[in-house]
Amino acid sequence: MKNRGWLFVIPALAVLAISAFIPLMTVINYSLHYIFAGSTPTFVGFENYVEVLRDSAFLRALVRQLVFSMGILAVEVPLGICIALCLPKRGPGVAVCLVLLGIPLLIPFNVVGIIARVLTQSAVGVIPEFFALFNYSFNVAKDPVDAFMTIFLLDVWHWTPLVALLCYAGLQAIPDAYYQAARIDGASAWKTFRYVTLPKLRSVLIIGVLLRFMDSFKIYAEPLLLTGGGPGDATTFLSLHVARKAESYNLGYAGASSFIYLFIVIVFSYIFFQLMTHIGKGETK
Amino acid sequence: MGIGVFNIEKSYEGAVALNDVSMEIEDGAFVTLLGATGAGKTTLLRIMAGIDRPDKGRVFYDGKDVTDVPVQKRNISMVYQEFVNYPSMTIYENIASPLRVSKTRYSKTDIDKQVRYHAELLGLTAVLNHYPEEVSGGQKQRTAIARALIKDTRFIFLDEPLANLDYKLREELRGELKTLLQQKGGAVVYATPESVDALSMSTDVAYFEEGRLLQYGPLQEVYHNPAYVEVGAYFSYPTMNIMEADKVTEQGKTSLSISDEIRIDVTDFRDRLQVQQYLVGVRAYNLYTSSQNGRGLIPFTATVELAEELGSDTELHVRHQGLVLVVLMQEVARFPIGTEITGYLDPSRLFIFDRETRQLVLKTFS
Numbered sequence: 001m002k003n004r005g006w007l008f009v010i011p012a013l014a015v016l017a018i019s020a021f022i023p024l025m026t027v028i029n030y031s032l033h034y035i036f037a038g039s040t041p042t043f044v045g046f047e048n049y050v051e052v053l054r055d056s057a058f059l060r061a062l063v064r065q066l067v068f069s070m071g072i073l074a075v076e077v078p079l080g081i082c083i084a085l086c087l088p089k090r091g092p093g094v095a096v097c098l099v100l101l102g103i104p105l106l107i108p109f110n111v112v113g114i115i116a117r118v119l120t121q122s123a124v125g126v127i128p129e130f131f132a133l134f135n136y137s138f139n140v141a142k143d144p145v146d147a148f149m150t151i152f153l154l155d156v157w158h159w160t161p162l163v164a165l166l167c168y169a170g171l172q173a174i175p176d177a178y179y180q181a182a183r184i185d186g187a188s189a190w191k192t193f194r195y196v197t198l199p200k201l202r203s204v205l206i207i208g209v210l211l212r213f214m215d216s217f218k219i220y221a222e223p224l225l226l227t228g229g230g231p232g233d234a235t236t237f238l239s240l241h242v243a244r245k246a247e248s249y250n251l252g253y254a255g256a257s258s259f260i261y262l263f264i265v266i267v268f269s270y271i272f273f274q275l276m277t278h279i280g281k282g283e284t285k
Numbered sequence: 286m287g288i289g290v291f292n293i294e295k296s297y298e299g300a301v302a303l304n305d306v307s308m309e310i311e312d313g314a315f316v317t318l319l320g321a322t323g324a325g326k327t328t329l330l331r332i333m334a335g336i337d338r339p340d341k342g343r344v345f346y347d348g349k350d351v352t353d354v355p356v357q358k359r360n361i362s363m364v365y366q367e368f369v370n371y372p373s374m375t376i377y378e379n380i381a382s383p384l385r386v387s388k389t390r391y392s393k394t395d396i397d398k399q400v401r402y403h404a405e406l407l408g409l410t411a412v413l414n415h416y417p418e419e420v421s422g423g424q425k426q427r428t429a430i431a432r433a434l435i436k437d438t439r440f441i442f443l444d445e446p447l448a449n450l451d452y453k454l455r456e457e458l459r460g461e462l463k464t465l466l467q468q469k470g471g472a473v474v475y476a477t478p479e480s481v482d483a484l485s486m487s488t489d490v491a492y493f494e495e496g497r498l499l500q501y502g503p504l505q506e507v508y509h510n511p512a513y514v515e516v517g518a519y520f521s522y523p524t525m526n527i528m529e530a531d532k533v534t535e536q537g538k539t540s541l542s543i544s545d546e547i548r549i550d551v552t553d554f555r556d557r558l559q560v561q562q563y564l565v566g567v568r569a570y571n572l573y574t575s576s577q578n579g580r581g582l583i584p585f586t587a588t589v590e591l592a593e594e595l596g597s598d599t600e601l602h603v604r605h606q607g608l609v610l611v612v613l614m615q616e617v618a619r620f621p622i623g624t625e626i627t628g629y630l631d632p633s634r635l636f637i638f639d640r641e642t643r644q645l646v647l648k649t650f651s
Contacts, residue, residue: 177365180336186357186386199373 024262030255041252048256058257060233061241062264068152068237069216069268075156076212077205080163084171085197087164098168101161113225116154120146120226140227144234147227151235154222159215163208170204171197206276210269217265286347287311287472288333288440293342295328302328303339304496310472310489312439315463317483317504318476319520320493326476327444329493333474334442335359346440362433366445368425370417376428377413380404383436403431406465423454430462439471446475447482459485480522484508492516512645514564514638523569523600526610529640530565532558541565541637544606546585549632549649557647564643566636569600569613573629582629589624603628 031048033041052058087097107115119125120140127150131138140147174197182192198205220239223229229236229244236244238261246254288310295303303325310316318326331337333344335356344352351359362383370379380400384391391399404410407427412420417428426446433441446462447455463486466473477483483490483504490508491501492515500512511517517525530541530549539555540548541563549565551558576582587603587610594617601612601620605628612628620626635649 175367175369177367177369180356181363181365181369183336183356184334184361184363185383186388191386195371195373199371202372 027255027258030251031259032255033252035251036249044252048252049260051253052257052260057233057236058241061236061238064148064233064236065217065238068148068219069213071152072155072159072216073209073212075152076160076163077209079156079160080208081167081201081205083160083164084167087168089172098165101164104158104161105165107158109221110225112154112158113222116150116222116226120150140231142231144231147223147231147235150226151219151223155216155219159212163212166204166208167201170201174200202276206273209272209276213272214265214269217261287314288474289345289348290329290333290339291343291345293329293332293339293344295325295332295337295340301496303332306342306493306496306498308491308498308501310474312472313467313470314489315467315473315475315487316489316491317487318474318491318493319478319480319483321478321519323495324493325496326478326491326493328496330442330444330474330476334361334363334440336363360436360438361440361442362436362438364426364429364433364441364443364446366448368417368422368429368449370425370428370432372417375414375416376409376420376424377404379417379428380409380413380431380435383432387436389437399435403435406434407431407461423450423458426450426458430458430465434465434469441466441469441471441473443473443475445477447477447479462486480520483520484522490520492520494519510645510648511566511636514566514643514645517566517636517638517645521568523613524611525566525568525636526572527638528565528567528608528610530563530637532561532563544585544608546606547583547630549583549630549635551637551649554637554647554649558637560639560641562640563646564638564640566638567630567634569611570615571631571634572610572612573631574601574612574614574618574626576629580631581633582631585628585630587626587628589620589622589626591622592618592620594619601626 032043032045034044034047035041083101088094120127120138122128122139122141128138138146140150178196178200179192182196187195217237218239219237220243223235223237223240227235229240233241242254242257242261245257289308291307293303293306294301306325306329318329320326328337332339335344335351335354339352342352343350346359370376371382374382377400380403381396384396384399400413401410404413407430409424409427409431412424417425420428426449430446433443443462447458450458459482475482475487487504489502490504492499492507492513494515500507500516507516508520511520514527518527528543528547530543532551533540533542533548534555537552538550539552539558540550541558542548543565573582576584585605587605589601590604590609591602593600593602597615597617599614599616599618599620601614601618603610603612603626610628633649637646637649638644639646
C-alpha cells in the first residue's frame, strides 16, 4: 500500500461502517420491501414511501416535530445567550455557575422523563397542585396542551444549559478591545451586542443550533415515559412514531419513515448551516 | 491646548500600575509611551483615553477636566494591538461606522467621499467590499487605523498597533503612520515597547518603568541625555552597554576603574564626580575591534561569545572579565566563538550615571 495513512483511518472507518453505514443500508433495504413480522420480504419499490407520505399519523407527527423543534430553537438559543451574558466573567462565582448549569446535562433522558412523570402526576405531583391554586386543572394524561408544554419545558430545562455553556465559552474568547472600541464609537448596548457579540458568537451559535435541532428530533424517552406519546397522539413525535411502527413489526414502513426522517434532519440542518454561515454577510464570494 | 494628566495613580488588585504620573502633551505632538511590558504605559493610555478611571489624579483635555467624562463622550479614537473591526460589516462599512454613529449628521455622499479618501490613503480601495475575515492582518489593522482617522477627533491613542504584524508590514506601516497621523493635527499618543517605533515616529518620548514615569521630553533630548541609567539602557538602538565603575584617585589624577584593563581618566570632570560608585554607559557602536588609528581609545582583551551578522553589520557579544559587552561593527566580520580579541573603548563617548541614584551625572561629550 502506497499511502500508509490509510492504516490509521481503517479503525475509524470500521467503527463508522458498523455504527452508521451498515444500519443505514439495512434501513434502505427494508424500506424497499414489504416485510411483516417474519414473512418473506417482497420487493415493492417505493410503495412504502408513498404509504408513509400518505399516512396522516406520520404527517401529524412530522408537523408536531417541526413545531417542537422550531420552538426549542426559538426559546433555547436566545435564552442560552441571555444566560451566558449574565454569568460572571471571572471570580469564584464562575465555577459555581458552571457546575449549576452543568447539572441538568448530566441527568439521563429516562430519568428526566420519570422526574417529569412524578412531578405532573395528578393527586401526587407538585405541578397539578400548584395549578390547582389558580383553579386550573392541570392533567398531562388528559390535556394535549399540558402534555406538549410539559415535554417542551422539560427540554428547555434540560438543554438550554448546553447552549449557555457554548455561548459562555464563545463570549470569553472575545477580546475586551472589541467592546472598548464599540464604546469609543459611542455604540449603544444593543448595537454592541448586534455588531460585536453576535457576529463573534457566530461559530458557536452554528454548533449550538445544529446540535439542538438534531437532538430535538431524537426526543423519545421523555414523551414515552410521561404519557406514552399521549394523550391521543399529542406528544407522539417523529422518532416515537417510527419506533412504534417498528415495534409492530411493520419493518418496511418503519424503514421508509426512518429514511424520510433522516432526510428531513439532513435537509434542515443544511439549510440552517447555510443560513447561519452567510447571514449578514451579503454576497461577496 | 492638548492633553494633561496630573498625579495619576492606579492599582489593579493591590498591584501598583501607575505611581504619581503627571505629563502634558501639546497639540501636534506625537508622544511615545515607552517601556517594557507591565511598565504602566498601556494603563496610562487607557486612563488618558477614558477607558479606565484613575484611582487618583485628574485628566484634562484642552484645559478642561474630563476625568469623569465617559469615553464615548470624549471624541477620541483608539487603535489596538488586536485588529479590532466589526466582523459582520464590510471594510467599507467598518471605515464608515464612526461617521454613521457620530452626533454630527453626515450625508451619504459625504460619508462615501470620506471613506474612499481614507481607503485610498491606506491602500484599502481594492478590498472595500470584503469582510474583515477575508483580508490580511495588515489590511485589518489598516482598516482599524482608517476608522481612527476618519473620525473627527483631536486625540488619537494607539496601543502597540504594530505588535501583531510581521516585520515587513511593520516597517511599512511605521513609515506611513507618522505622516498620516501628523496630517491630522491634534495629539497622538502611542504606547509601545519598541525603541525603534519611538525613534522613527515620535516627537516626544516618555519612558516608564514599574509604574513610574522616569523621563519625558523631546525625542532627541531623551535619547541623547537619558536621565536615568534605565532609560539609557532601554532607549538605545543599538544597545547601550552598562558597566560598574569605581572612582580612584592617585597622583592627582581621577579615574573610573571598570576592570584592571579599563581605567578611564576623568580628571577633567572630577568636580562633578562626588560619589565613589558609578555606572558607565557606552553605546555598542562606540566599542571597536581595531584601534581606529590611535584616537586615544582604551584597549581591553575579550573573548567572543556570539557573533550575529545583521545584514551589513555584525553584532559581537564579547566577555571581558565577567562583563558581557555588545560591540556593533559596521561591517561583515566572521569571528568564531571563543576567539580572543582586543576591544577598544572610546572614552570620549561615555555616559556616567550615579550607581546609587541611577541618575545621569555627566557625559564625556556634548
